[in-house]
Amino acid sequence: MSVTTRVLIGDDLAAALDDVARLRITVFRDWPYLYDGDRDYERDYLRAYQSPGAVVVVAEDAERIVGASTGAPMADHAADFGAAFAGRPEPLSDIFYCAESVLLPEYRGHGLGHAFFDAREAHARSLGARYAAFCSVVRPADHPARPADYRPLDGFWRKRGYAPLPGVVAHYSWRDLGADAETDKPLQFWMRSL
Numbered sequence: 001m002s003v004t005t006r007v008l009i010g011d012d013l014a015a016a017l018d019d020v021a022r023l024r025i026t027v028f029r030d031w032p033y034l035y036d037g038d039r040d041y042e043r044d045y046l047r048a049y050q051s052p053g054a055v056v057v058v059a060e061d062a063e064r065i066v067g068a069s070t071g072a073p074m075a076d077h078a079a080d081f082g083a084a085f086a087g088r089p090e091p092l093s094d095i096f097y098c099a100e101s102v103l104l105p106e107y108r109g110h111g112l113g114h115a116f117f118d119a120r121e122a123h124a125r126s127l128g129a130r131y132a133a134f135c136s137v138v139r140p141a142d143h144p145a146r147p148a149d150y151r152p153l154d155g156f157w158r159k160r161g162y163a164p165l166p167g168v169v170a171h172y173s174w175r176d177l178g179a180d181a182e183t184d185k186p187l188q189f190w191m192r193s194l
Contacts, residue, residue, distance in 0.1 A: 019065040027102040034176045051076035057119040067103035069116035084170040096124030098134040135187035161192040
């Protein structure tokens with residue numbers, strides 16, 4: 001497999017956002033997100049990446065983007081996410097938000113997850129961030145759509161030095177597959193020192 005990664009900022013980042021939207025809609029349809037996405041929702045959500053501190057790391061097979069990982073200073077992202085840190089000792093200005101990582105299934109298991117985190121953490125350090133954080137959706141263990149062979153990524157995240165932050169939970173809404181309307185989802189934050 002000859003997949004390469006590139007770090008995009010500024011105009012290069014903006015040019016890749018349609019590909020990021022396409023991948024989010026495709027990859028997040030699966031468990032645990034079950035996201036029934038559309039371009040309008042994506043256009044609104046991806047506005048956070050107009051931040052001067054934002055980054056997109058893309059994985060490319062030839063010239064086709066097959067994966068993407070995003071990040072931005074926490075203070076520049078959705079207010080709902082920053083609000084989850086109320087009462088924490090770390091100022092939002094010290095936290096870099098490692099947002100989504102989306103990768104087509106046939107490219108998983110080849111180290112790209114590490115490459116995505118490495119590049120975002122390096123970018124965060126270059127901006128002076130002291131912490132990197134991300135969040136993951138919390139679904140009930142007995143959810144009817146949960147695949148029997150599902151393996152959460154907790155072990156991967158812990159090996160990278162991340163740990164869940166007790167009580168630091170954001171809430172965000174999207175429409176699940178088969179649902180008529182958006183519903184609120186809890187998102188557990190994980191963080192590590194840089």
